[in-house]
Amino acid sequence: GAGVSQSPSNKVTEKGKDVELRCDPISGHTALYWYRQSLGQGLEFLIYFQGNSAPDKSGLPSDRFSAERTGGSVSTLTIQRTQQEDSAVYLCASSWDGLNSNSPLHFGNGTRLTVT
Amino acid sequence: AQTVTQSQPEMSVQEAETVTLSCTYDTSESDYYLFWYKQPPSRQMILVIRQEAYKQQNATENRFSVNFQKAAKSFSLKISDSQLGDAAMYFCAYRSANIGQLTFGSGTQLTVLP
Numbered sequence: 001g002a003g004v005s006q007s008p009s010n011k012v013t014e015k016g017k018d019v020e021l022r023c024d025p026i027s028g029h030t031a032l033y034w035y036r037q038s039l040g041q042g043l044e045f046l047i048y049f050q051g052n053s054a055p056d057k058s059g060l061p062s063d064r065f066s067a068e069r070t071g072g073s074v075s076t077l078t079i080q081r082t083q084q085e086d087s088a089v090y091l092c093a094s095s096w097d098g099l100n101s102n103s104p105l106h107f108g109n110g111t112r113l114t115v116t
Numbered sequence: 117a118q119t120v121t122q123s124q125p126e127m128s129v130q131e132a133e134t135v136t137l138s139c140t141y142d143t144s145e146s147d148y149y150l151f152w153y154k155q156p157p158s159r160q161m162i163l164v165i166r167q168e169a170y171k172q173q174n175a176t177e178n179r180f181s182v183n184f185q186k187a188a189k190s191f192s193l194k195i196s197d198s199q200l201g202d203a204a205m206y207f208c209a210y211r212s213a214n215i216g217q218l219t220f221g222s223g224t225q226l227t228v229l230p
Binding site: 031033035041042043045048050055056059089091093095102104105106107108109110112 | 149151153158159160161162163166168207215216217218219220221222223
């Protein structure tokens with residue numbers, strides 16, 4: 001694809017509901033990253049995939065958050081029993097090679113999640 | 117753990133003038149990479165420029181250049197001949213040579229005045 005694609009673009013959900021956020025990385029990119037950006041804040045790292053495995057999931061804020069990646073491509077970030085503090089923009093990025101730090105990250109437009 | 121600090125939450129510059137955005141970082145590593153990303157209202161993060169720590173020469177991309185001071189752990193971004201389209205949030209980011217993800221600063225909101 002032309003770039004990293006995220007869906008939905010915006011999501012409004014009620015407190016306590018589960019949500020799934022999707023990321024389609026650039027074709028051929030082996031590394032995939034999830035970040036969270038709260039209003040007016042910087043980017044907070046959540047999880048990193050190399051292929052289908054997640055060597056670093058240290059940024060997931062609680063066990064309500066989980067992510068998976070299948071076929072070395074699409075990734076889904078799931079938030080269970082959403083809370084108002086989960087409201088943020090969730091950004092996905094991919095890179096050609098996560099083990100090569102010179103390989104730049106390409107970001108999607110993010111999903112804006114609002115928990116009411 | 118590495119930290120990245122951007123001490124200027126907001127900056128403004130007149131169109132066609134030059135502006136410098138500051139960034140400092142803390143690390144005990146000797147091999148790493150530094151990046152500046154731009155985030156316009158569309159939310160998409162766009163890579164502006166990158167610097168390898170082992171290179172002494174400062175990176176340059178058209179109107180964008182960096183002043184990399186490794187001993188001082190400083191990595192500032194200079195935008196020359198500022199244009200209205202440069203208005204955005206700018207993030208400084210650090211990446212270890214051994215770790216995949218980026219660590220970001222809190223950002224600087226740049227306004228370009230016509």
